[in-house]
Amino acid sequence: MSEILLVLFIIAIIFFIFNNLNNKIRRLEKEVSDLTTKINQPLQDREIQVLQHEQKPVEEIKTQNTAQQPDVHEKILADNRPSPPQKDWLEPVFDFLKQNILTIVGIFTLVLGLGYFVKYAIDKNWIGETSRAGIGFVAGTGIMLLGHFLRKNYAVFASIITGGGISVLYFTATIGFQEYHLFTQNTAFVITTLITIISIALAHYYKSEILIIFAMLGGFLAPLMISTGKSNYLFLFTYLTLLNIGMLATSLLKHWKSVGWTAYIFTSMYLFYWTSEKPELLSIVFYIISYIIFYIFALQDYIKKNTLSTSDTLMLVLINFSSIIGLVYTFKTLSYEPVIIFPLVFAAGNGVLLLREYGKKSFGFSYSIFAALTISLVTVAVALQFKTHLITSVWAIEASLLVYLWKKSGHPIFKTCFYVLFPLMIIAQMMTWTEYFHKEHMGIIFNPVFLTSLVTVSTTVLNLFLLKKTSEPGKKDDHFFENVFAVVSYGVIYIALLLEIIYHISDMPWAAMLSIGLLFSIYYLFILILLRKKLDIDGRIQVGLIYLFLILIAFNSSLAASEVVTVVLRKQLTFGFYTIHLLQWIPFVYILWNAAVMKDFYKTKTSYLAISVSLVIGISYGFYNTYILSSSTDISSIYKIKEHFTILYLPIIWTVLASIFIYVSLKKNIPEYSRIGFILIGIMVLKLYSYDVWQMDNISRITAFIILGVILLLSSFTFQRLKNIIKNMVDKKEEEKKN
Structure with missing residues (x-):
């Protein structure tokens, strides 16, 4: 008991010190506020005088030209007003962490400290199992009360403190059920549900978005906390649906978007786990219910203000395609038809909104989004009808949709999501290609593997055109990621077509x-x-x-x-x-x-060396292989024919090519070709006199020398003639200059 008294004494001292520091900080804040007011007041008065002085000429101009230019003053102010810098979408998150990281770490440490203290008390046999749970509930409630008293002056700090208290209550209920078996699963579920309801109510009362995120996290984690390993999906998703409906109501009333995103992430995880573990028709019902809830969540600004934000657009993309993946996978696994019903129904829903925008003659961002979603979903339906692979096709179309949204909105989050999704699509496509090695007698073109590749190829070509000339005018950029994407895209198209050819x-x-x-x-x-x-x-x-x-x-x-x-x-x-x-x-x-x-x-x-080498190899082997086929009837005589061609005809071919290189060099003034020509002649002469001559018979030797000599003489004559022509041309130009 002495340890408990010592802990309580230390807590009392800490509270006393904190209270004194808090009072001092308040006095300092008041002094700083007063000083700031005194400093800023003269500056504000001076700015007002300057603005009034500058405004007079503008007002005079406006009065004189009212009939012609009634909005000159407003236009001048609008032109001179600096445009606000575009913030990164993660900047608010980092700002929040920088300002509150100590508080978050502190409450986390406090929760751990209480946990270790309770463990220490259990090890010492100071408290029983019921008392342990009681201490947890009391500690959680006490932390929440502390947050309640601090909420007026320290709203964010108090919200995090209260969230920590909620976490203690959730973990206490979990341990009471899982470890100590103090109550049944139904009782544990009721307790966690009550904690969630209380948390949501407090969040609304305090008007705290941070607190309701804690409540949502606890609400979605509660089923895992009280799970016994036996799946009751009907009960689980009924509970999650009620939680999502509460989320939707909160989001509509308070416009807290983070709550909806938190709910979407956890709901998708639960749905995908259910689909992969035990696909059944019941899951389709909850997929559709979740689709409707989150679709309304994504359209709330569009319904109220007729606008779509970046986060809303991203939610529209994700909820459409994640629902398609889950629904179609369930239908395919259960062998139900037609699987295209879901993308077509979703396309029809987006098409209604598209027609609404078209009816209003509004062809802005919202119109583009609904058009892109409708076309993408119809494309998915067509791809699935031709038996393509689901994940690869959906990701390929979704990647193109993200590029389109980035081009239309200019917001980098869509570009970032595309560069994250594109490698996953490539991996999925590579896994699809492996079926070429396992399946036999697939049809030409109309087979699942190539049709999937065709979807990938089509979307990749579209991406290449959408990503053209993305740099700003006058701004230099190396386009590293765009170039890497282009190379990978050309590679994907190439492999897709090549594998289909090789397979057949x-x-x-x-x-x-x-x-x-x-x-x-x-x-x-x-x-x-x-x-x-x-x-x-x-x-x-x-x-x-x-x-x-x-x-x-x-x-x-x-x-x-x-x-x-x-x-x-x-x-x-x-x-x-x-x-x-x-x-x-x-x-x-x-x-x-x-x-x-x-x-x-x-x-x-x-480059000149590369062209010359490829040309020499191509022509040499072209004559070589043609000569062998025209001179041989079977494989047994091929060795002698190869030897004959190498000794007799190859030097002639190289000499002719060397002469052509030298001729082109002189005519086009390209010295590199001259060097290559002379190198080739050197190799040929060295080969001729060191090896070939000694392998020939007398007639072949005489023939080779005569032909080679004639070619060399003609080449020399051509070289000298061109040299004289060039010299005469230079002399003529010099005379014209003198005259």
């Missing part, structure tokens, strides 16, 4: 699959390069696309084509299939000859 040709030889995949990749990059301006692709990404395009050309010409040749010689593919890979030269030649495409690419010397 998976019974062909590996070489054929590789060749077709590479050819598709080349044309996909070619289309992106052609549409670079319409897609507003960043210059750095354009350069990267061209480099990747050249790498694929070289890879397809060498490895893939060689594998196809081997398979053709084994009679597993026809010669006609080999000619398909030659289609790569159409985009390759177009890009090389189109100066506008290569403008940014030619800014670095490495």
Whole structure:
């Protein structure tokens, strides 16, 4: 008992010190207030005089020009008035935490201290089980009374204190039921319900939004506190529905939006847990009831003021799509049809509001929101009708809706939510793609996996167009996240189309699959390069696309084509299939000859090397593979033909290419091509004299030397001729300048 007396003595001393400090603080506040009034009064008088002095000329101008410009004064004041800075949506939360963090930590510490004190008393056998619960209820009530006495001068502080007392009451009721079994589950539920009702009543009486959040948290956590592990969902959601109706009434009366958001988060968690654990038709009823409640909550400003705030818009998006996910999942799991009824019904509800805005000829933000929601929900219905995957399709459409809302409102919260949701959509899409490896005999295009991919691709393309040119005029921005999003988006579209192609040709030889995949990749990059301006692709990404395009050309010409040749010689593919890979030269030649495409690419010397290497590899392997197929009848003779081509024809091909590089270098004044040409000649000559000559017979050796010599002489003659032409042109220009 000595410890209890010591604790009570310490509490009394603390209260005495706090009371003295409180009185001193009040006196200081009064002195500061008086000083502030004395300092600010002369400044206010001076500002009034200045405004009156400046207002006279404006009033004179207004009097003289009343007939022509009646609102000049108001316009001048409006133009000179600075626009209020746009605050971040999290700033009020951080301001609240900065001002009240000590209070929150303090009440949390006090609750823990009381808990440890009660535990200590239990360990010492000072109190029994009933007394333990009694102490908890008394302590909670005492803390709430303390908050009641402090509410006039310290409203926020008192609300947090009272909330701490409510928490003590909730935990006491929970421990009394779960640990000590002092009362039945029904009694425990009645006690927690009474605590919730008292808390809500106090919040209304004190007009405290903070306090009602504590009450709502306790109300939603109460079922978990008194749970015995046996699910009674009808009773649980009847209770939650009553709680949400109380929330809605409070929100409509007091306009406390945080209460609605708190209720939505907990209600969604309960509903999703019920749906995943035991989907049943009863859950559909509560999904619809919750949808109606939170839809009214989101539209309260629209009903009263005909406006939609950012938080209301976000709630509209979330309640529509979270309800769709839960309802459709339940219907699909229970094998009920048609699953599209819910998105169509929700679309009809939003369509009514859309028609209302259209009837008023109001085409502002609200009209755009309802139009976007209606179109999105109809799109979800169409996607579900074609048996697409639910989560992936809904998240893809929701992501596009968030981008649209951000573009219409300019509020960054929608952009932030999009960048959070987009990776989740990508993960869901990747999980959908894994079904290609498990399902067989799916139809072309009209199969659940590709139709889901088609939804993702369509929304991704829409996102790319919506995110074009988001920077402000005259403001430089590296658009890092936009560029990352663009690259990922192009990758998603590419993989979605490629996997569908590969799935339907998976019974062909590996070489054929590789060749077709590479050819598709080349044309996909070619289309992106052609549409670079319409897609507003960043210059750095354009350069990267061209480099990747050249790498694929070289890879397809060498490895893939060689594998196809081997398979053709084994009679597993026809010669006609080999000619398909030659289609790569159409985009390759177009890009090389189109100066506008290569403008940014030619800014670095490495680009000329990349073009030259891909061109040499492509042409060399093109002739090489064609020669083998035209000279061989089976796989057994392929080695000798390869050796013959490498020794006899490859040096000739390289010499011709080197001559072309040098010619282009002189004509276009591009020294990089000259270096590449001479390097290629050097490699060819070194190979010829160190290896090839000694592998030839006499006739082949003579033929090779003669052809090579003629080519070198012609190249030298062309080089000298162009050199003289250029020299004559320079001399002529100098003479014209002198004259």
